[in-house]
Amino acid sequence: MSGQTLYDKLWNQHLVKQRDDGTALIYIDRQLLHEVTSPQAFEGLRLAKRKPWRLDANLATPDHNVPTTLKERAEGNSGIKDPVSLIQVQTLDDNCVEYGIEEFRINDPRQGIVHVVGPEQGATLPGMTVVCGDSHTATHGAFGALAHGIGTSEVEHVLATQCLLAQKMKNMQVRVEGELGLGVTAKDVVLAIIGEIGTAGGTGYAIEFAGSAIASLSMEGRMTVCNMAIEAGARVGLIAVDDTTIEYLAKRPFAPTAEQWEAAVADWRELVSDPDAAFDKVVTLKAEEIEPQVSWGTSPEMVTGISGQVPDPKAAQDETVQRSHTRALEYMGLQPNQKITDIKLDKVFIGSCTNSRIEDLREAAKVARGNKVADSIKLAMVVPGSGLVKRQAEAEGLDKIFIDAGFEWREPGCSMCLAMNADKLGAGEHCASTSNRNFEGRQGYGGRTHLVSPAMAAAAAIAGHFVDVRSLPANDATHAQEA
Amino acid sequence: MKKFTRFDGVVAPLDRANVDTDLIIPKQFLKSIKRTGFGVNLFDELRYLDEGQPGQDCSNRPLNPDFVLNQPRYKGAEVLLARRNFGCGSSREHAPWALEDFGFRVVIAPSFADIFYNNAFKNGILLITLSEEEVDQLFAGVEASEGYRLEIDLENQRVITPDGKALAFEVDAFRKHCLLNGLDDIGITLQDEDAIRAFEQKHKQARPWLFRQPA
Known part of the structure; x- marks a missing residue:
């Protein structure tokens, strides 16, 4: 029997129940919330008189609608001139207060784009399942986490049950081997990959990015690559855990400390595809051939x-x-x-x-x-x-x-x-x-x-x-x- | 969710590949905190000649006469025919909400993007994947005859053309069951509440750091 891919391992660690009809219940460790795709989910909970399953699994911040000039931001929510945008941001604030969900509000120094905030806080950890009502949730896969975007009905489903109904995807590996030229960055790598396999090339797959050029990237670079997995059609982008991952996470607010740190690191070290793991599809690019x-x-x-x-x-x-x-x-x-x-x-x-x-x-x-x-x-x-x-x-x-x-x-x-x-x-x-x-x-x-x-x-x-x-x-x- | 019953509907052809969810419903309409009312802004940038604003009365906006959904022959269409990779891009569920609100119950294409696929079924929209050749034939059929209709038989997983030809399609058992019975996913999942609690307990013991909060 061949070994497991990183995706297989993450899937198996979160499998609550496999059903006969091919669907599975997958446990979700972290849900990130923002103002655009969550209001209808909270409304759904209220209408059905349901409560969130586990409050501390959720972390919220407004990002899509917030103004970006200092003058407007100085006024907090009142600086949002568009009344419809304002309602959306206020609705997120209200929902987080009503249910007791932690939120970094508009002028909290920790506020930002959810996919920047999660990793920065250590709220995204290797071995987690991470979801968010946003297709760029694939970003978090850079940490060896199983992360993908979901729709609003699924946001509500995760709030209510801490699980997602899912079907296992196929495994694809995209290898980028060699050394990137000077001035060639992670963004160029992922655009070149999308140019190669197309915007539907990864549909139905979880893509693991691998190879020496990927391993040489910083965590920021890896997040850039996984972020755009969805632009290649794949909901999930993944990169194996290594020293770079672990160094990035040390001392982040949500990361494990003293007594748990060593155990966590030992566990995270396993989050790599086995050498004999079988992929349904493998694509290889030469780093030297990628230009800006x-x-x-x-x-x-x-x-x-x-x-x-x-x-x-x-x-x-x-x-x-x-x-x-x-x-x-x-x-x-x-x-x-x-x-x-x-x-x-x-x-x-x-x-x-x-x-x-x-x-x-x-x-x-x-x-x-x-x-x-x-x-x-x-x-x-x-x-x-x-x-x-x-x-x-x-x-x-x-x-x-x-x-x-x-x-x-x-x-x-x-x-x-x-x-x-x-x-x-x-x-x-x-x-x-x-x-x-x-x-x-x-x-x-x-x-x-x-x-x-x-x-x-x-x-x-x-x-x-x-x-x-x-x-x-x-x-x-x-x-x-x-x- | 409404039950999906066998029906016969007018087909509208959208001859375009990689239709993304930004095109289905542009971002300015995502500011709504409701699930309804997105139909008037479905394909807003293709459908109207001006830039749409949320909350605007669309009845007086200039229509793009070349856009299929503005053509009288496709009025009341319930089946949308499209090209490969339909629904790519953003995870916004506003896309299926807009399609549903407009009146579409079925989309037929050679392939669909993953997140859109999930979102559509959760809103009672059936997505049917047919081969490129079959889709080509349907485009030719729609083009050739005004009032072209397709019968959609989910129970038996067939699309039936006006000349009686049946095109078989695949759909997974669970999604089909939910659609036919109008079932709410959350209710079904909560039947496994004990299994979820047991898993959670074990998971927390094995990897307590996944449940940690900052001091």
Whole structure:
């Protein structure tokens, strides 16, 4: 019999009951809550007169709707000008008070994007099952946790039963072997993977990212990779536990202490796929072949290297793809065979649950240091992922570097990744964005998103168009990944 | 949840791959704290020529005449026909809420995204996966004849075309059972309350740090 994959182990450790009809009850250790996908779940509980099963499994924070200017944030919830957004954030506050769930409110220094806050607090631990009503919950898989996004009915189900009805997924391994080039980051790795397997390539699978290039990533980099597993169609992204994972977790507020720490670490060391584990599918990429990536279309799979060009739809493999490419080019206002470096930009967004952690901000700051945002750029903004990331960045002087270069330095939240607050693109505007989705209208009605790494976004802000970070002077981007 | 019964409905074709949940229901409408009322904003950016706002009266907004759901021949459609990877992207359950509120009971496509698949069934929407060839044939059929309808027989897992051809589909037993009987998942799970408590006890003993709170 072959060994178990990491996913198999996590599944087995949480299996409450396997039913004859193929579904299983899986125990959930941690549920993260935010204001957008939870109100209807709490309402459902109230209507059915049910109580949450285990309060301390839940942790809440508002992130999608919160404004990001200091002036608005100084007013707390009252600073939310959109009355509908305000109701949503207040509803989360009210529900957390009513049920007794811990919440980091709008101006708590620990507030931030749920997928930044969970790991930062140690509320995400190896060997946990983690869910949240948000598809980017895959992020937490970077810790060897089984984490995935769920819908609101499932949020209610987990609140009421501490379990989820699930079916076991298939196992896929994506190996990235070799050494990444200077200026090539975790974001480029995951975009290259999505470009390779497509946005439905991982549907039905839990993807474990492995190989020497993945093992060499920091926890921030690993979170970036797992975050976008969903953009490859996989609800779950995973990375095995190693020293990097354990070092990151030591002394985090929710992490085990003294007497439990050693036992926990011993347990976490087992959270790797057995050497003889069988995967249903294995994909391998060579790290050396990955260059900085830029998306050109309206799906994350529509991506290419910085030295590449916008494809000609006529060259597409089938009619459906041809039509998608034609429509994408029309929406994006791009020409077939246009060079990526010729794409001019209007706005730059550095932030989101994909790329708003301290390492991301350091990479961007290295490129921005001593430079100026191009006059043609209407807005370049940096939105830290949490209050604690912001505080750390300020302690390192990164805020000054950004402000001196002409970037706006904002308060934490999801911001322009999905533009539920006031931060958005205007129709037709091109944006270099460190977020995760380039769908039509995602960052604002008619807005045109190009997904890139933080260093590439900063470089684009300075040049006014895309440039290869690897071509910048040595004290900038070529050092960008040393942080 | 309503029981899913055998029915016969008008089919609307959405000839597009990778329809994401942002397209099904744009983010500004996610600010609602209710489960209902999303139907008027289903496919908002495709359906209207202006940018929609939450709470707005949509009856006077300019319609995009090229969008299928605005065409009279597809009025009252209950079956949506689409291309591969339908429902990709965000986990927002507002997407199936909008489809359901608009009147769709079935979506047929060659493949669906995982989270959307779960969410749809929990709201009484049946997702039917057919082969690319079968979907091609259905698109051709809808195109060729106005008022094209399909009969959906969940019990026997068949889609029946107007010329009497039956296309078989797979659906897992549990989801089918819930849909046919209009069952609430939570109630079913709570029948296993003792098993959950027993598991929780054992789990806590083995890995107490998973239950730890900060000091």
